[in-house]
Amino acid sequence: MASVRILVSDTDFDTGQEISDLLQRSGEGAGGLGAFVGVVRGGSGLQSLTLEHYPGMTERILEGLVLEAVGRFSLSGCTVIHRVGCMNVGERIVLVLTASAHRAEALDAVRFLIDRLKTGAPFWKKEHYEDGAGSWVDAREADDWAAARWDTA
Amino acid sequence: MASVRILVSDTDFDTGQEISDLLQRSGEGAGGLGAFVGVVRGGSGLQSLTLEHYPGMTERILEGLVLEAVGRFSLSGCTVIHRVGCMNVGERIVLVLTASAHRAEALDAVRFLIDRLKTGAPFWKKEHYEDGAGSWVDAREADDWAAARWDTA
């Protein structure tokens, strides 16, 4: 059985610790670990981001996505951590880790999960600028497309 | 300019520290970090692995691969660490980290680098089994194919 860890957290995570933990949990059959770390990207005077979510539904959706990835990409382990609340530029938002016997499956699974997370899980980003302005991030069409391409794959 | 770090090392690396360093070096423009950690996979009585390399040529090839990835995938930073010497089952062999403004580029670059590393850099693996037997790993055709598909992409 694959080892799965899902966390929605309002505090930062320890990437190195999470990677070590997943490798430990995945056992000797894991030959590769794929990862994505999302970070609040600066520019245009952006200062911070507030991430709102739908407690309960978020965990349910993340669990569904992770189990789908485990089956689809033969993962031996998977960790998804998504932060909520306020984050400054440069801070980590999201961590996706996958362990598999082979590198292709591990990396494909990371891509699948992060694509789906963008538009398929109930998170909403609000940007706060240095001049005091704040605005909700619009869903990007490219993200919808990235998520949709997995439906027919 | 992208920040690049290449290391051939006979000791283990600190994945969390390397990730933090790369995000720091990449600056505010980095929105995502992709990673692959290769691990000595157990099974069939495998106990350890010895990794031989061609000092001088290894560094030269790695530098060429990393610079190609930086250009091709618009990376803001990249770290490649490859261990040499003896490693037990479960130990880390290789680390590929890429930072980019967008997740697709970061993850594609990880895939490109790890595919190329498998057959394009002068490393050779020898497996050591519990019964005392030792044998050099044969290059897999699938790896040659994975490396070649980037030539025409």
Added chain:
Amino acid sequence: MVTVLYFAALRERLGRASDWIDLEKPLPAGDLLARLRAADPVVEAAFSVPGTIRVAVGQRLADEATIVNPGDEVAFFPPMTGG
């Protein structure tokens, strides 16, 4: 009774995060929203702003035809922007 939740820009425009509405028999989510809009000008105004609105029924993504049963939790929100 049905719990109705609002998130993100929709919650801000409404000035509140939830409503409760009496419901005796099953109703499509689209009809439920029409009742909410008709009953309260603040809801009507918040939903009049152009832009896609998504709905979840029982914490699952749904659409306007999805049946809402008494006791369900219904949520309205803009397209999701996670990751």
Added chain:
Amino acid sequence: MVTVLYFAALRERLGRASDWIDLEKPLPAGDLLARLRAADPVVEAAFSVPGTIRVAVGQRLADEATIVNPGDEVAFFPPMTGG
């Protein structure tokens, strides 16, 4: 003078990691290998085992037609298995 390096299974079969060979004028890598094999039965035996052999000249991947110049470093090795 040319430095010749051997790696992995090839180095093991030879029982040594390098050779030095006198070279006065440029020569294709394939011809250089033929000279090495003719000069030493141990080299001949090590290269007679079936399997692909790759060559690097000046620390760059090359092939049998690549010209080796005096002073160059040449290396022979099996297909690479990194990562």
